């Protein structure tokens with residue numbers, strides 16, 4: 001820099017200030033400086049006033065301190081260090097933000113105006129100065145005193161350099177200035193621009209490093225947080241199969257701690273061919289069923305494995321960096337399946353109506369049973385409410401678990417085994433490719449309700465017994481056992497004790513099922529409940545169809561009280577639905593009740609019907625004959641009868657016929 005022009009610049013500035021002579025025409029004034037003088041004049045800056053800086057408001061200062069925290073923390077220690085190294089006095093260093101607001105000032109304070117954090121020293125306030133010009137030009141500048149717009153700064157020499165962030169955005173300026181009168185000026189000033197540009201460079205590098213570290217720790221934190229909330233176990237292995245990461249759920253599933261797994265080969269805690277496979281061929285595995293023994297229990301999980309490959313890789317075999325294993329509880333999937341197939345219990349103990357003392361005692365016993373996780377056998381005539389009790393017990397003990405109901409009499413014999421136990425892919429002709437879990441597997445952690453258990457085929461009984469004893473099930477055609485835990489509630493209207501004596505039901509299975517027994521009394525044995533139950537059903541039906549609840553006439557009450565109700569509560573419910581639908585007015589008369597209730601077949605009047613067979617009897621006889629002729633073949637019998645197979649099953653159930 002040529003310091004001999006000092007006086008020439010001073011003169012040019014005075015001519016501009018006093019005679020308004022265009023400074024751009026002076027050969028001694030750089031064009032950027034001349035233009036800045038013109039802007040300063042237009043801003044109304046007074047060049048003869050020594051202190052004219054403004055302060056930010058206290059609130060603005062707080063915001064600024066937060067915004068520039070990282071820059072201040074990085075730059076200030078460096079500035080202090082450089083200043084302490086300078087033996088000569090008379091130096092001042094200034095750090096500003098990109099708008100020209102002071103962030104830090106340090107040095108020979110006696111010789112510079114008293115400025116502090118938050119002071120605005122921008123071009124529009126203090127006129128042309130080195131740091132604002134360097135910010136405008138986005139490059140280092142060196143200033144001789146008279147370049148400054150204000151006269152009182154004429155004796156300074158200043159070097160300013162911009163500071164950029166990692167994205168190339170201007171975030172501040174670094175300035176060093178000294179008084180012209182100081183000794184050794186040529187020598188020192190020649191170096192000062194070099195000092196501050198290298199300092200700014202060092203600040204920028206440190207900032208980049210800090211920012212990169214911050215981003216890394218943010219992304220690490222995000223990853224950790226994500227892995228912690230992800231449902232299921234997550235394990236990351238490197239390409240050699242060594243464990244790089246495992247989340248808490250993963251540890252819980254495997255029954256191990258992070259310390260035991262990290263850096264260890266996966267085979268130490270999880271033996272699986274699929275994992276070995278993907279480490280070799282890099283091919284993802286999705287939804288593979290797996291059984292894991294965590295040292296205490298064996299549980300079923302669904303495992304998916306994903307290869308980790310660089311984003312730009314097409315051929316994963318060459319560049320597998322590692323794999324991510326995801327383990328989720330199979331119960332989540334089963335729950336979904338059960339929700340879809342409506343495998344849940346709707347009734348609870350509150351839904352069981354009745355005030356008969358004997359009946360209430362049974363409800364109390366059932367409540368006790370629900371607290372103990374043991375199998376229950378419910379005996380009672382058809383329609384007495386056996387399933388209602390089963391659902392209530394289930395809901396009182398494990399409402400979250402599935403309630404899988406199986407009607408043993410309605411299930412086709414040839415399908416019962418695969419329905420109950422499931423099957424592996426290709427186990428038999430017509431089996432699905434991937435196989436299917438059975439109802440017992442789906443009942444895991446819930447209740448398996450075996451309705452009409454007396455109709456469970458004898459050949460299936462030992463298999464069911466084994467499942468109940470060993471608490472594990474093997475699918476048809478399968479090779480491995482799947483652990484299961486469920487409560488069996490079975491129901492029967494047949495006397496299983498007699499069936500055991502007649503050897504049509506296995507004794508060992510009977511004792512497994514009948515840990516607790518419930519005997520539901522028929523409706524005729526609790527006459528006090530008949531009218532209240534009838535009214536309960538009338539009310540429910542009227543509400544459903546949105547009409548006023550009709551009253552049960554005295555005559556109707558007499559009829560239903562005297563009737564024997566062979567179909568029990570179900571028959572009473574159906575009769576009340578019928579009566580509500582038939583009644584036009586507000587009263588249900590005896591004539592509104594179904595015929596079989598008002599004119600029951602009694603020993604006295606049965607003679608009238610003896611020569612004529614009822615439709616029901618005719619159907620039963622026809623079905624029996626067809627089954628006999630076809631050697632119990634349902635498909636052929638249905639063919640002979642001109643019925644669909646499912647209709648025939650329904651009728652067999654309805655008439656309680658064996659096949």
Ligand SMILES: Nc1ncnc2c1ncn2[C@@H]1O[C@H](COP(=O)(O)OP(=O)(O)OP(=O)(O)O)[C@@H](O)[C@H]1O
Nearest residue numbers: 351352353354381382383384385386387388569570
């Ligand atoms: N005490 C009761 N309170 C209210 N409703 C009842 C009661 N008992 C039975 N019901 C109703 O009667 C109908 C038949 O009950 P449920 O199906 O439980 O009988 P079940 O003994 O299992 O019959 P089945 O032996 O024919 O399978 C259901 O609609 C049930 O809600």
